[in-house]
Amino acid sequence: MGVAIRLVQAGEEVFIGSRKADKAERAAEEIKLFLEDENIDNVFGFTNPEAAKRADIIILTVPIVAQQPTVASVKDYVKDKVLIDATVPLESTIGGKPTKYFSLWGGSAAERTEDILKGTGVKVVSGLNNICSHSLMDFKEEVDCDCLISGDDDEAKKIAAELIEKIPGVVCVDCGLLEQSRTVERLTALLISLNIKHKSRKGGIRITGLKKN
Numbered sequence: 001m002g003v004a005i006r007l008v009q010a011g012e013e014v015f016i017g018s019r020k021a022d023k024a025e026r027a028a029e030e031i032k033l034f035l036e037d038e039n040i041d042n043v044f045g046f047t048n049p050e051a052a053k054r055a056d057i058i059i060l061t062v063p064i065v066a067q068q069p070t071v072a073s074v075k076d077y078v079k080d081k082v083l084i085d086a087t088v089p090l091e092s093t094i095g096g097k098p099t100k101y102f103s104l105w106g107g108s109a110a111e112r113t114e115d116i117l118k119g120t121g122v123k124v125v126s127g128l129n130n131i132c133s134h135s136l137m138d139f140k141e142e143v144d145c146d147c148l149i150s151g152d153d154d155e156a157k158k159i160a161a162e163l164i165e166k167i168p169g170v171v172c173v174d175c176g177l178l179e180q181s182r183t184v185e186r187l188t189a190l191l192i193s194l195n196i197k198h199k200s201r202k203g204g205i206r207i208t209g210l211k212k213n
């Protein structure tokens with residue numbers, strides 16, 4: 001919801017996906033109410049396949065247990081598109097703690113998405129994993145967090161970064177190949193631990209000292 005809110009605010013046309021069209025339509029209406037602006041006309045709700053069909057850039061934001069069925073359900077509509085994967089394999093989705101990451105056979109969740117979509121020509125970019133929903137939902141404030149992106153296609157990373165940087169305060173940092181998402185996804189578990197330890201809700205991450213490309 002948080003990512004959608006920020007992109008709607010930025011003037012992007014947003015198609016929210018859900019397993020149920022009416023749930024997605026309700027989410028679109030909720031965003032208008034949340035942003036206190038009835039005149040918003042750039043957010044719509046559809047089933048996941050229909051949303052993926054209409055979108056140029058797809059953003060995957062589901063728990064790891066929902067990754068396989070969700071990704072498989074949009075497989076026919078991702079050809080040559082950019083898919084930004086925010087999935088983090090946290091133990092909370094399998095009855096454990098959100099402060100614990102669990103390992104996947106394929107390396108990272110983003111690599112798993114790429115594997116499920118093999119042969120479609122989709123370009124998977126791992127990103128948005130470290131930006132917490134509290135920061136995104138606080139839509140009158142800038143987000144104090146970098147977005148670490150990784151992927152095997154430079155042009156796709158550029159497209160993803162251009163979109164993500166429409167969220168005020170967010171700077172994208174290109175971390176290299178998609179395999180780097182193995183480390184980046186794990187950082188989310190650390191950030192959740194930090195938030196718990198320091199009794200905060202908006203812990204983020206900033207990378208310093210790099211030259212701007």
Ligand SMILES: NC(=O)c1ccc[n+]([C@@H]2O[C@H](COP(=O)([O-])OP(=O)(O)OC[C@H]3O[C@@H](n4cnc5c(N)ncnc54)[C@H](OP(=O)(O)O)[C@@H]3O)[C@@H](O)[C@H]2O)c1
Nearest residue numbers: 018019061062063064066086087088128129130131132133
């Ligand atoms: N929340 C954060 O602060 C945050 C920050 C960074 C990364 N992430 C990562 O982003 C992903 C989404 O997080 P979230 O907090 O937005 O998750 P969420 O609210 O629990 O779930 C998002 C949507 O996924 C669908 N879903 C949930 N369980 C499902 C299932 N068993 N099968 C199929 N679809 C299911 C639901 O959509 P429908 O019912 O509408 O189909 C749900 O509204 C996770 O991988 C999380 O680790 C989250």
